[in-house]
Amino acid sequence: MRLIRDIYAQRAAERRPVVSFEVFPPKTEEGDHNLLEKTIPALLQARSDYCSVTYGAGGSTREKTLMLVEQMTRRHQLTALAHLTCVNHTREQVGELLDRIQALGCRNILALRGDPPNGAEFSTTPGGFEYAAQLVEFARARGDFSVGVAGFPEGHIACKPGKFVDWRHLQTKVEAGADFIITQLFFDNADFFEFRDHLARAGVRVPIVPGVISILSATQIRRFTQLCGAKIPPALGARLAQLEHDDAAAAEFGIEYASQQCRELLAAGVPGLHFYSLNKSASTLRVLRNLGLS
Numbered sequence: 490m491r492l493i494r495d496i497y498a499q500r501a502a503e504r505r506p507v508v509s510f511e512v513f514p515p516k517t518e519e520g521d522h523n524l525l526e527k528t529i530p531a532l533l534q535a536r537s538d539y540c541s542v543t544y545g546a547g548g549s550t551r552e553k554t555l556m557l558v559e560q561m562t563r564r565h566q567l568t569a570l571a572h573l574t575c576v577n578h579t580r581e582q583v584g585e586l587l588d589r590i591q592a593l594g595c596r597n598i599l600a601l602r603g604d605p606p607n608g609a610e611f612s613t614t615p616g617g618f619e620y621a622a623q624l625v626e627f628a629r630a631r632g633d634f635s636v637g638v639a640g641f642p643e644g645h646i647a648c649k650p651g652k653f654v655d656w657r658h659l660q661t662k663v664e665a666g667a668d669f670i671i672t673q674l675f676f677d678n679a680d681f682f683e684f685r686d687h688l689a690r691a692g693v694r695v696p697i698v699p700g701v702i703s704i705l706s707a708t709q710i711r712r713f714t715q716l717c718g719a720k721i722p723p724a725l726g727a728r729l730a731q732l733e734h735d736d737a738a739a740a741e742f743g744i745e746y747a748s749q750q751c752r753e754l755l756a757a758g759v760p761g762l763h764f765y766s767l768n769k770s771a772s773t774l775r776v777l778r779n780l781g782l783s
């Protein structure tokens with residue numbers, strides 16, 4: 490098990506991008522089997538540096554998240570990044586979770602505030618954390634964790650004063666001890682470059698890693714972007730409208746779009762690429778092959 494901050498430092502010295510993936514805890518045994526026996530081994534064959542596991546709204550997947558972290562770490566010998574959120578948790582509960590994660594052989598945490606289940610508005614649990622920045626500080630004090638945080642190139646959907654205020658809040662997370670930033674998905678690289686350059690001017694020196702998705706279907710990506718507030722640029726929206734009823738063609742187009750997006754990001758010197766794999770390996774592997782990274 491390696492600390493993710495060390496992976497970014499090593500790859501930067503080698504001038505090679507870090508390749509990582511996000512998976513989520515499946516709801517069924519068949520889903521578990523597919524993820525552990527097919528998807529993760531397939532992604533491992535590509536040159537992947539670490540894999541992150543999401544934490545379901547309000548802690549709903551706690552045990553599953555921990556099980557996947559353990560399987561990746563112990564069985565697949567893959568560096569895992571455990572997502573952890575503040576929703577419905579007291580500090581004491583978060584502390585116990587951090588100890589359990591460490592006992593599984595993982596010392597990499599993505600510290601998030603999280604969203605409550607069913608689209609409810611976030612409220613602080615008595616004895617818990619109000620913002621992710623407090624969780625960052627808490628995790629760093631609890632053990633030798635490498636801690637990542639979420640960043641939003643278009644601004645966080647709930648930050649009403651706008652993206653510049655949200656980016657100031659992101660800086661607070663870095664000041665609290667975050668080692669790296671993984672972004673929300675986006676489709677216009679100009680948004681990412683503005684975000685990255687703004688943070689660099691503000692003195693942020695940690696790796697800022699673009700989160701990339703290879704679209705699988707028009708309906709699905711519309712749902713995702715509505716939930717997270719990312720925009721679909723007009724040209725992309727028009728193309729997706731043509732592929733509305735043809736998911737296979739939408740997935741092919743998604744591979745081309747993501748490959749092009751990643752080429753431009755790599756040319757602009759990003760420290761790595763974090764793929765929202767959606768627990769499937771085929772599209773991500775094709776993108777990596779197109780980039781010569783597989």
Ligand SMILES: Cc1cc2nc3c(=O)[nH]c(=O)nc-3n(C[C@H](O)[C@H](O)[C@H](O)COP(=O)(O)OP(=O)(O)OC[C@H]3O[C@@H](n4cnc5c(N)ncnc54)[C@H](O)[C@@H]3O)c2cc1C
Nearest residue numbers: 543544572601602603604620621639645647648655658673
């Ligand atoms: C890479 C990535 C992975 C994710 N994984 C998960 C997951 O596994 N599980 C899950 O439930 N969700 C996940 N999310 C979603 C995330 O939890 C939500 O977007 C959540 O609403 C914000 O989390 P945050 O950590 O950015 O919160 P914060 O950084 O706490 O920010 C939340 C809001 O509060 C504002 N804010 C922050 N600090 C202050 C302050 N001091 N004063 C006033 N306002 C402030 C911010 O601008 C923002 O609007 C993920 C998101 C990303 C980008």
